[in-house]
Amino acid sequence: MKVPILTLALFWPAADLFAGPNAMEIIKQMDRSQNGDNQIITSSMTIKGRRATRIIESKSWIQGKDNSFTEYLSPARERGTKMLKLGNRLWIYYPKADRVVNISGHMLRRSVMGSDMSYEDMMERRSTEETYDAVIEAEEEVAGRMTYRILMTAKLEDVAYQKVKIWIDKTRFVALKQELYAASGKLLKQLDTLEVMQTDRGWYPSRMKFKDTLKEGEGTEFQVTEILFDQKIPARRFQKGQLRR
Amino acid sequence: MIKFLAKGLLRDRARSLFPILVITLGVSIVVLMNAYVTGAIGGMYRSTARFSTGHVKVQTRAAIQEDVHGVAELALVGNQMTLKQLESLAPEMSFHERIYFGALLDAPDDSGETKYQSTAMITAVDLTSKRNEIHTLGLDRSLMDGRLPRAPGEALITQTFQRNIGLKLGDSVTLIGADMDGGMAVGNFTPVGTIRFGVAQLDRNTLIIGLEDGQEFLALPDGATEIFGFYKDDQYTYHRPEALEKQFNQQHSDPKDEFSPQMRYLEQQNNLESVMVIYKDMMVYIDSLFIMIMAIVLWNTGLMSGIRRYSEMGVRLAMGETKRHAYTSLLIESVFVGIAGTLFGTALGLLPAYWMQEVGIDITGMLSGDMSVMLEDRIRAQITAATYFSGILPGVVAPFIGALISGLGIFRRDTSRLFVELEV
Secondary structure (H helix, E strand, C coil): CHHHHHHHHHHHHHHHHHHCCCHHHHHHHHHHHHCCCEEEEEEEEEEECCCCEEEEEEEEEEECCCEEEEEEEECCCCCCCEEEEECCEEEEEECCCCEEEEECHHHHHCECCCCCCEHHHHHCCCCHHHHEEEEEEEEEEECCEEEEEEEEEECCCCCCCCEEEEEEECCCCCEEEEEEECCCCCEEEEEEEEEEEEECCEEEEEEEEEEECCCCCCCEEEEEEEEEECCCCCHHHHCHHHHHC | CHHHHHHHHHHCHHHHHHHHHHHHHHHHHHHHHHHHHHHHHHHHHHHHHHHHHCCEEEEEHHHHHCCCCCCHHHCEECHHHHHHHHHHHCCCEEEEEEEEEEEEEEEECCCCCEEEEEEEEEEEECCCCCCCCCCCCCHHHHEEEECCCCCCCEEEEEHHHHHHHCCCCCCCEEEEEECCCCCEEEEEEEEEEEECCCEHHHHCCEEEEEHHHHHHHCCCCCEECEEEEEECCCCCCCCCCHHHHHHHHHHHCCCCCCCCEEEEEHHHCCCHHHHHHHHHHHHHHHHHHHHHHHHHHHHHHHHHHHHHCHHHHHHHHHCCCCHHHHHHHHHHHHHHHHHHHHHHHHHHHHHHHHHHHHCCEECHHHCCCCCCCCCECEECCCCCHHHHHCCHHHHHHHHHHHHHHHHHHHHHCCHHHHHHHCCC
C-alpha cells in the first residue's frame, strides 16, 4: 500500500502543473491577499467632473463581507456623512438633514457620492465561488506585468454583472484590470489598477481608476492611504446608533 | 331683383331647404373643428411654454447640445448679469430663473426611519421677489389645499404625489440628490400646500420649492438650470422671438465655452416646429376639405334642382331672359343659400363648441409619461373671433361653386327648341 501512496505523493505536484492553474484558485489567492477578517481602510476618492474635481476622504471599518461602516472626513459638504452596511441592508446618515435613510431597491443603483461606483457595487456578500464560474482565457501582459485573463460567468441571475473579465498578476495575485459586463454583453464598468503596494498579507491595489462607461466624465480614482488588516473592531461600530454619533 | 330672388327661395322651399341643410351641417362641423383645434393646440402650447419651453429659454450650450433637462452640472451661473442683458434686449418680455432636478424623496415615519421613498421631480422657482412665478405658473390657481410657501424650506407638492406617499401637510421630507459638482445634496423640506396643474406629467411626482432653496440645495449660487422668457402680453405667434434669439446668441453665446448661455425659442425646442406648422396648416386643410365635399354635394343638388326647374328656366328663356342673366340669378341664389346656411351652421356649431370649452374632454387615460409636449389632462375647445367667421368661407364658397358648375346647363339649352320642349 505504501508504494502507490508514495508514488501519488511524488507525482501530485507534477499532475497539478500539467493540469494548469485553476481560475477559481487564482481568484481565491487574490482574495486572501486583499481581504482579512477585519480591515480598517483610510482612502480618498477623486471624482473628476466637468466643472470641478472633488476629493472625498473617508475611513472604513470592514468586518468580513457582511458588515462595514464608513465615515466621510472631507470635504466640508460631505463631512460627517456615515454609511452602515449590515448584511444586505444599507443606511446612510446625512448630518445636514440629521436623517438616517435606508438605501434599498432601485436606489442601490445610484452613484455613491457622485462617483462612478454604485451602492450595488458595495453590496455583494456572496463569495466569487458561489456566484461565478471562472475559466482562464489567456495569459496577457498588462502594464508590463504578465497576467491571467480570467472570464467569470455568473451562475445566478441576481448578480449585478453577468460577465466579468479580470486580469490577475501571475506572481503578485493582484487584479490589474477588470471589465464588468451586462447580460447583453455591454461593458458597464471598467477598473484599472494604477498602483499596487505590499502589505503583510500580500500585494494590494493601492490606486485604482473606476469608470462607469455609461456615465460622462473621466472616472473615479481611489487611493488607499492606509490599510490595516485583522484589527479588533468593537461590535458597537456596526450598530445603527453609531450613525448619529 | 335681389328681393325677387329672396322671395323665390322662401316660397319655394324645395329650392333652398336641402342646400341650406347641407351647408348648415358642413359649417357647423367647420366651426366646431376650428374651436376644437384652437383650444387643443392652444392649450398644448400654453402648457408646454409655461412648464417646458417658455416663449424663449436660455440654457448652457452643453445642456442644449446634450439635450438634457435639469442637470445641475450643466447649469447656468452668473444669472443676475444674464438677466440684465436679457431685459435690456427684450423689455417686452419677463425672464425667470428656474431649476429643474431629480432627487430621491425620503419620507420618515414617527421614529425617523424611512417610511416611503420615491424619485421626485423638483422645480425651484422664484416665489418671493418681483420676478416671482406665482402667476406665470398659475400656482395660486392650482393650489388645492394649504398655502403657498412663505419661508425657506417650505414646499408645494402635487396632490397626486401627496396622496400616493400618504404625506400630511406640515410633515418634513428629505431630498437627496447631486449638486452642481456631482457631490451629495441633501435637505429637509416641508410641504405646506398641495397643487394640481392638470398636466399629467407634472402632477405625478412634482415638488416645488423656492429658487433660493434650490440654489442652496445644489450649491448653485446665482445659478439655475434654465432661464425662461415670456412675452408680457402673453401673445405668442409663430417665430416671434427669432430676431431676439439671433441677437442674444450673437452677443452672449460663445461656441468655445460649453457653459456659455444659448437661447432657443419655442419652436426650436421639443420638435415643436413641425407641430406648429401642422397647426398653422390644419385649419386650411379642414376648410378646403369641407369646401370640396360640400361643393360636390351642392353641385349634385344643383343638377337635381336644374331638372326640377327645367321648365321654369325654359319659360324664362322663352320670355326673353338672357342665359347669362338666368345663370347670374342662380349664382346670387346660391350666395343667399350660403349665407343662410352659414348663419344656421355657425349657431349650430357654437353649441357643442361652447360645451367643449366649458366642460372639455378628459384624456387623462390617454396620456403617456414621456411626451415632448405638455398636454393638459382635459382638452377644451376655445371660441375666438375667428371661430365666428370660420364657417363663412366654406359656407358661401361651396354652394357658389356648386351653382357655378351645375348652372352651366343653362347655356346648353337651345332657344329654337324651347317651344317644342315646353309643348307650346
